[in-house]
Amino acid sequence: MTMQPSILAPRQIVAELDKYIIGQQEAKRALAIALRNRWRRQLVAPPLRDEIMPNNIILIGPTGVGKTELARRLARLAGAPFVKVEATKFTEVGYVGRDVESMIRDLAETAVAMVRQEKTAEKRREAAAAAEERLLNILVPPPPSGVSFDLSSVSGGEGYTERRAQMRYRLSMGELDNQLIEIEVAAPQMPVMQVMGPIGLDDLGINLHDMLGKFLPKTTKRRKVTVAEARALFEQEEAEKLLDMDAVVREALARAETMGIVFIDEIDKIASRGQSAGPDVSREGVQRDLLPIVEGSTVNTKYGPLRTDHVLFIASGAFHVSKPSDLIPELQGRFPIRVELHSLSEQDFVQILTLPENALIKQYQALLATDGVELEILPDAIAEIAAIAARVNETVSNIGARRLHTILTTLLDDLLFDAPDALAERRFTIDAAYVRTKLDRITQDVDLSKYML
Numbered sequence: 001m002t003m004q005p006s007i008l009a010p011r012q013i014v015a016e017l018d019k020y021i022i023g024q025q026e027a028k029r030a031l032a033i034a035l036r037n038r039w040r041r042q043l044v045a046p047p048l049r050d051e052i053m054p055n056n057i058i059l060i061g062p063t064g065v066g067k068t069e070l071a072r073r074l075a076r077l078a079g080a081p082f083v084k085v086e087a088t089k090f091t092e093v094g095y096v097g098r099d100v101e102s103m104i105r106d107l108a109e110t111a112v113a114m115v116r117q118e119k120t121a122e123k124r125r126e127a128a129a130a131a132e133e134r135l136l137n138i139l140v141p142p143p144p145s146g147v148s149f150d151l152s153s154v155s156g157g158e159g160y161t162e163r164r165a166q167m168r169y170r171l172s173m174g175e176l177d178n179q180l181i182e183i184e185v186a187a188p189q190m191p192v193m194q195v196m197g198p199i200g201l202d203d204l205g206i207n208l209h210d211m212l213g214k215f216l217p218k219t220t221k222r223r224k225v226t227v228a229e230a231r232a233l234f235e236q237e238e239a240e241k242l243l244d245m246d247a248v249v250r251e252a253l254a255r256a257e258t259m260g261i262v263f264i265d266e267i268d269k270i271a272s273r274g275q276s277a278g279p280d281v282s283r284e285g286v287q288r289d290l291l292p293i294v295e296g297s298t299v300n301t302k303y304g305p306l307r308t309d310h311v312l313f314i315a316s317g318a319f320h321v322s323k324p325s326d327l328i329p330e331l332q333g334r335f336p337i338r339v340e341l342h343s344l345s346e347q348d349f350v351q352i353l354t355l356p357e358n359a360l361i362k363q364y365q366a367l368l369a370t371d372g373v374e375l376e377i378l379p380d381a382i383a384e385i386a387a388i389a390a391r392v393n394e395t396v397s398n399i400g401a402r403r404l405h406t407i408l409t410t411l412l413d414d415l416l417f418d419a420p421d422a423l424a425e426r427r428f429t430i431d432a433a434y435v436r437t438k439l440d441r442i443t444q445d446v447d448l449s450k451y452m453l
Contacts, residue, residue, distance in 0.1 A: 010036050013077065020073050020358060021066045022351045027339045030057055031074050034312060034337070038078070038259060041310075053309065056294060056334055058267070058324060059316040061341030064400020067316040071263040080259040081111035081252075087267045087315075090286050100289045101299045103262055104308055108301040111256035115248050123242040124235070131234035135171060135227065138181055140164045177228040184220045185233060249303045260311040264290075268317030271326035287328045294334040344393075344400050349386035352401050360408055371419040372426055380432040385411070388435070388443050411438050 008016070013032035014025070021028070034055060041052045059067045068084065075082030085103045120127075140163050170176050225233070270283045293299070296309035315335055324338060344352070353361050361377055368375045377385075389403045415428060 008036070008077070013074075016077055017070065017073055020356050021069055022355060023344070023348050024066050024070065024341050027059060027066075027070055027341050030337055030339045031070060031314075035074060035078055038310075038312065042258065050309075053296070054312040055337050056313040056315070057337040057339060058335045059314065059339055059341060060319050060324065061316075062318050062320075062343055062398050062400060064398075064402040065341045065344055066401070067341060068263065068265060071261065071314045071316075075261045078259060078261075080261050081107055081114055081256045082261045082263065083107045083110055084263040084265060086265050087286065087290075088269045090270075090289070100286065100293055103264075104293065104299040104306055104311075105301045107256050107260050107262060107311070108253065108303050108306050111252035111260065112249060112303060115252040115255065116243065116245075119243055119248055120239045123239050126242055127235045127238035130238040130241075131231055132168070132171060134234050134238075135181075135231060136164055136167055138183065138230075139171075139176070139227075140167050171227070177226060179227050180224050181227060181230055182222055182224050183230050183233070185223050186220055253301075253304055253306055256311070257307050258310055262311055262313050264313060264315040266317055267315040267327075268319040268322050271317075271319075271322035271324075272328075284328060287331050291328070291330050291334070294331065343398060344390075346386050346390040349389045349401070349404060350382055352404060353382050353385065360404055364408065364412060368415070368419055368428075373415070373419045374427045375415070376427070376429045378429065378431045381430045381435050384432040384435040388439055392443060407439065410442070411435060 010029070010032035013035055014028045017028045017031070034057060037052075038054065041049055044052060059070070061067055072082065072084070083103060083106045085106070090098050090100050090102075140160065143160055167176075270286045272283045272287075293308055294313050296307065298305045298307050300306075313335070324332060324335075353359055361382070365375045385404070385407055389407055392407075393399065393403050411430070
């Protein structure tokens with residue numbers, strides 16, 4: 001459930017992030033202040049409010065330490081439109097590839113989808129009532145036009161109103177969910193060929209299908225579906241009719257402008273390393289295109305213009321080869337807050353496996369429970385897994401907490417394969433000895449570790 005940022009103090013925001021991410025307190029603190037400041041800005045009087053710009057953040061740290069997860073959880077906590085992009089996917093304007101403005105168009109799409117979903121949920125009760133009436137009209141067709149009397153007045157006849165009431169009751173009880181009926185649904189539109197140039201029309205925010213769809217006649221076709229499927233289709237159609245899309249778009253653009261968060265990953269890959277003789281299309285050119293977006297400009301989307309002055313930008317990178325000072329000075333100045341995330345230790349791995357609400361061990365226990373297997377991993381086994389993860393990260397390559405995924409998958413491989421039918425015992429306990437038996441040969445052979453862990 002999304003919590004309102006207005007009631008969250010920075011300490012509460014950190015406490016919420018602690019439920020899913022271990023350690024990195026300095027980064028959590030910086031992000032919590034940034035989120036709270038967005039709410040504070042909305043309470044400032046209008047003349048000064050427009051002058052208060054967000055303090056964009058650069059997260060510096062190796063892969064797998066929680067940079068992306070921190071930003072994603074923060075956006076979910078704030079109920080804010082959130083977009084994650086990779087800096088390496090962009091090219092300088094005029095070259096083949098995506099231009100940097102496409103990230104703002106993606107933000108607009110995300111905001112519209114978010115508001116649309118919220119408004120649809122608000123209209124769910126009305127849509128369900130309208131869908132039920134449509135179903136009843138199919139199951140108990142109304143009298144022919146011109147017939148004004150109720151058939152219940154005919155001696156020995158069951159009235160239309162009475163039959164409709166009985167059918168409504170049976171619908172509400174789910175007695176008719178598997179009954180087949182024939183309904184009319186919108187026929188899928190023929191695909192429209194996209195026109196591509198140096199920059200695709202999609203990147204310009206223009207959708208040919210939407211443009212032509214306004215002029216092409218809408219066609220329908222008849223399908224046989226169950227009552228349950230028909231109800232879902234009708235509810236969706238009725239919700240669409242009840243939505244005021246102009247209001248949805250207005251609110252979505254306003255939300256994207258004031259609350260939007262753009263997470264730019266791998267920003268270190270576009271930092272220029274040393275002097276180059278010619279133009280650097282994939283690095284400095286992209287940085288210069290990124291600069292006006294981060295500074296604040298207006299980007300045209302298919303929903304209308306979107307200003308980026310108050311969008312919060314969070315960049316991240318490992319900066320193994322380059323360093324933040326290798327970015328162009330103008331872009332460095334637009335990311336005033338820099339936070340370094342530390343590498344994960346063996347103790348961190350123990351906590352990652354057990355403490356978060358979405359801990360890996362809890363996930364595997366839930367998966368195996370669907371096959372009727374109760375999985376227990378003893379504390380000494382967890383300590384051994386953490387030790388192996390730390391050791392392999394040191395000897396092979398440091399991929400942070402992602403190493404735990406590969407280790408647990410290898411450890412539980414036989415159990416996951418045999419769980420449905422071959423296990424005699426429905427309770428399976430893993431101790432440190434079992435972990436060593438399964439993983440020692442792989443961890444001691446560096447070549448095997450490279451390919452399997």
